[in-house]
Amino acid sequence: MLVRDADVLALRLPTQVLAPTQRSPESPREAVEHFQCNRCHVVPGLDPASARMSENCVTCHQAITAGRLDLWYKAAEVERWKGHLTHLMRTPDLGSLNQRVKRGWLTSWLQAPHVVRPLYGATMPRMKIGPKDAELIADFFAVTEQESAEPARGDAAAGRALYAQNACASCHFRGDFPLASLRYGAQEFNSPSARRRAPDLRHVRDRMSLAQLRNWLTDPHRILPGTEMPTFPFTPRQVEDLVAFLSEPLPEVAAVPRPRYRPRMLEREVHYPEVAQKLSRQLCFHCHSDMRRPG
Secondary structure, eight states, X not given: OTTTTHHHHHTXXXXXXXXXXXXXXXXXXXXXXXXXXXXXXXXXXSOSOOSOGGGOHHHHHHHHHTTOOOTTSOHHHHHHHHTTOOSSSSOOOOTXXXXXXXXXXXXXXXXXXXXXXXXXXXXXXXXXXXXXXXXXXXXXXXXXXXXXXXXXXXXXXXXXXXXHHTTGGGTOOSSOOOGGGGSTTOGGGGSOHHHHHOOOGGXXXXXXXXXXXXXXXXXXXXXXXXXXXXXXXXXXXXXXXXXXXXXXOOOOOOOOOOOOOXXXXXXXXXXXXXXXXXXXXXXXXXXXXXXXXXX
16 A cells, blocks of 8 residues: 555655756756656656645646545545546656657757647646757757658558558547647547547657657557557568658648637626636646645
């Protein structure tokens, strides 16, 4: 029991403030700690339970759904919370990041993150990460892979047939997700876990080198134990065909204009206590609160 609940119990212990005081990180570890990567991700060499429960998003959500919160919390409240938890239940493990992304893509994405998993419901927040910070973070995770001039060796048409034959689209989008699915709370967010967590393969050409993609398709569980991506019995030739297909550039899709958002106006006055109770204490509190003062 103590071993199982060690992460929850550790959150009760005094811990250092996650973000260091220096304004400009000078080392890879300082950069990762400064931007608090381990609040949401498993980071090699850093304690994942390094924040108070109210600050540790993923660990808190996992503890709630697994029924592992300690007696500090009321059972009725925990049950109520379970009904609201859909997102930030499992975030990408950064342990083998150097085998899954190219350095150029990572440093660019850290500075201007965009949606990679359309149904995930949450994505990397945009922070004040500059070029130097991004390079330091890439150094921490030993991400050095660059795309070589090597051309894809397979048959893209055969790869397209394999993609359809193995129902890859049952989990993955390939640039064809509906815009409405990005709206928080849409029905698509209730899809099975593997579909919600599967990345949009539109970005795979930019994210992964041909060698990384080849290794991933051959044995994803060797690279990322616990991944929901199944291991298919592809032959080396089939792997090359899929690599050729997935690395093909896709045509740019013109953005479809979305209707202007028109909020529903209430026919009564709204005052701060109601806003605090329904909004700020439910959402904003998670990141902006300080345990040493009321809010």
